[in-house]
Amino acid sequence: xxxxxxxxxxxxxxxxxxxxxxxxxxxxxxxxxxxxxxxxxxxxxxxxxxxxxxxxxxxxxxxxxxxxxxxxxxxxxxxxxxxxxxxxxxxxxxxxxxxxxxxxxxxxxxxxxxxxxxxxxxxxxxxxxxxxxxxxxxxxxxxxxxxxxxxxxxxxxxxxxxxxxxxxxxxxxxxxxxxxxxxxxxxxxxxxxxxxxxxxxxxxxxxxxxxxxxxxxxxxxxxxxxxxxxxxxxxxxxxxxxxxxxxxxxxxxxxxxxxxxxxxxxxxxxxxxxxxxxxxxxxxxxxxxxxxxxxxxxxxxxxxxxxxxxxxxxxxxxxxxxxxxxxxxxxxxxxxxxxxxxxxxxxxxxxxxxxxxxxxxxxxxxxxxxxxxxxxxxxxxxxxxxxxxxxxxxxxxxxxxxxxxxxxxxx
Amino acid sequence: xxxxxxxxxxxxxxxxxxxxxxxxxxxxxxxxxxxxxxxxxxxxxxxxxxxxxxxxxxxxxxxxxxxxxxxxxxxxxxxxxxxxxxxxxxxxxxxxxxxxxxxxxxxxxxxxx
Numbered sequence: 001x002x003x004x005x006x007x008x009x010x011x012x013x014x015x016x017x018x019x020x021x022x023x024x025x026x027x028x029x030x031x032x033x034x035x036x037x038x039x040x041x042x043x044x045x046x047x048x049x050x051x052x053x054x055x056x057x058x059x060x061x062x063x064x065x066x067x068x069x070x071x072x073x074x075x076x077x078x079x080x081x082x083x084x085x086x087x088x089x090x091x092x093x094x095x096x097x098x099x100x101x102x103x104x105x106x107x108x109x110x111x112x113x114x115x116x117x118x119x120x121x122x123x124x125x126x127x128x129x130x131x132x133x134x135x136x137x138x139x140x141x142x143x144x145x146x147x148x149x150x151x152x153x154x155x156x157x158x159x160x161x162x163x164x165x166x167x168x169x170x171x172x173x174x175x176x177x178x179x180x181x182x183x184x185x186x187x188x189x190x191x192x193x194x195x196x197x198x199x200x201x202x203x204x205x206x207x208x209x210x211x212x213x214x215x216x217x218x219x220x221x222x223x224x225x226x227x228x229x230x231x232x233x234x235x236x237x238x239x240x241x242x243x244x245x246x247x248x249x250x251x252x253x254x255x256x257x258x259x260x261x262x263x264x265x266x267x268x269x270x271x272x273x274x275x276x277x278x279x280x281x282x283x284x285x286x287x288x289x290x291x292x293x294x295x296x297x298x299x300x301x302x303x304x305x306x307x308x309x310x311x312x313x314x315x316x317x318x319x320x321x322x323x324x325x326x327x328x329x330x331x332x333x334x335x336x337x338x339x340x341x342x343x344x345x346x347x348x349x350x351x352x353x354x355x356x357x358x359x360x361x362x363x364x365x366x367x368x369x370x371x372x373x374x375x376x377x378x379x380x381x382x383x384x385x386x387x388x389x390x391x392x393x394x395x396x397x398x399x400x401x402x403x404x405x406x407x408x409x410x411x
Numbered sequence: 412x413x414x415x416x417x418x419x420x421x422x423x424x425x426x427x428x429x430x431x432x433x434x435x436x437x438x439x440x441x442x443x444x445x446x447x448x449x450x451x452x453x454x455x456x457x458x459x460x461x462x463x464x465x466x467x468x469x470x471x472x473x474x475x476x477x478x479x480x481x482x483x484x485x486x487x488x489x490x491x492x493x494x495x496x497x498x499x500x501x502x503x504x505x506x507x508x509x510x511x512x513x514x515x516x517x518x519x520x521x522x523x524x
Contacts, residue, residue, distance in 0.1 A: 403456040404455050410445060
């Protein structure tokens with residue numbers, strides 16, 4: 001008989017609220033980066049995903065992701081939360097109500113498609129965005145979530161370690177972002193040019209909310225108020241700090257001065273990278289993971305992307321895709337049973353095979369997300385058109401998609 | 412001496428600046444203004460109530476030039492700002508009786524360039 005533990009339940013519910021706040025936090029993080037005529041477009045897209053996927057998740061998203069099914073996707077037996085009650089469900093949450101686990105997972109399902117917004121910001125038609133996001137959550141997020149996290153899932157069965165969603169959330173969204181940037185094409189007039197950020201303080205506010213919410217994301221993924229949660233909390237904070245400093249110093253060395261925007265970009269990259277590792281590595285590994293993720297992302301965003309010429313407007317791929325991939329590999333390098341006996345020993349603890357398992361999990365996520373995102377994007381494009389018209393894009397999405405504007409000049 | 416004032420679309424500013432630099436016109440003042448011509452502004456909605464005829468964002472350029480620079484400045488602005496659609500803006504050319512450089516106290520043509 002499973003007993004509900006009140007401490008665990010309280011922590012997971014608080015964590016769910018923390019992760020919920022990440023999506024509006026992301027909205028401000030991205031919103032500050034776009035031009036002033038598009039900020040409401042970004043905030044609206046993030047808020048729409050928050051509302052839309054909250055409904056999708058309880059109706060059928062949770063069932064497809066975690067419900068009983070095959071190795072690739074869950075069935076519909078838990079649709080409408082049928083059978084997902086207030087008692088613990090031993091396979092996922094032995095000490096908390098099943099619905100607490102469900103709502104915690106809902107927040108992950110919400111922020112993942114919201115991350116992709118960074119790739120198509122400033123040019124996607126709002127109606128097409130809604131259809132795309134709903135299809136993506138159903139046909140990309142749910143299967144990958146099931147394969148990696150659900151009991152009986154294909155990737156989970158391989159022994160791949162992903163503590164809080166490095167593959168399911170960050171690599172998955174990062175690859176989808178790359179696909180969307182390529183399918184949509186560059187913004188009018190902004191191919192290969194840095195975007196003029198309209199409000200860096202908003203971006204800093206968003207990054208701060210993301211860092212705060214990430215404690216729920218990673219430490220909450222322990223699903224209990226225990227030592228493992230504390231470990232994940234400490235590694236998360238440490239990696240974000242190391243990565244923020246690392247990015248700022250890279251800028252200081254290569255472009256003259258450290259910038260506010262660079263520091264918060266680094267901190268977010270550090271949070272991404274530590275996500276799969278948070279509950280498997282110690283604090284020294286967290287520092288190394290944080291210091292190095294900024295190196296990889298800095299060169300991807302600053303040097304490689306301009307040469308390739310795709311327009312990932314706000315670097316959703318450059319930060320989440322690359323940072324997520326490094327995190328997944330780093331988990332295989334640094335994981336140790338001394339931190340988490342349910343985990344595994346990694347490369348530096350005498351088990352190089354773990355790195356190969358991690359790479360395989362990354363490869364599966366990349367290939368699946370790449371193919372299915374591409375199909376969804378093409379279908380939506382054929383049926384209704386993905387992009388706003390050139391005139392709408394020039395006038396800005398705030399006025400053309402929503403008939404309102406964020407700032408007045410007079411008054 | 413003339414004062415050239417142009418009202419252009421915000422998103423054409425970069426192109427206009429480029430065209431002006433190519434024409435060796437380097438001294439400009441840029442301000443953000445609101446207005447509309449035949450476009451008649453835009454409709455906006457706030458909690459269901461409609462506001463019609465809202466003014467559009469425009470960019471205003473003020474450029475003081477000597478007579479021999481007037482035509483090339485006008486050409487450069489048109490080159491950078493024209494899209495062929497309603498809303499491309501206007502150029503006004505005004506006589507400029509005096510111009511003084513604050514730093515040196517220079518007056519007239521030498522103060523402009």
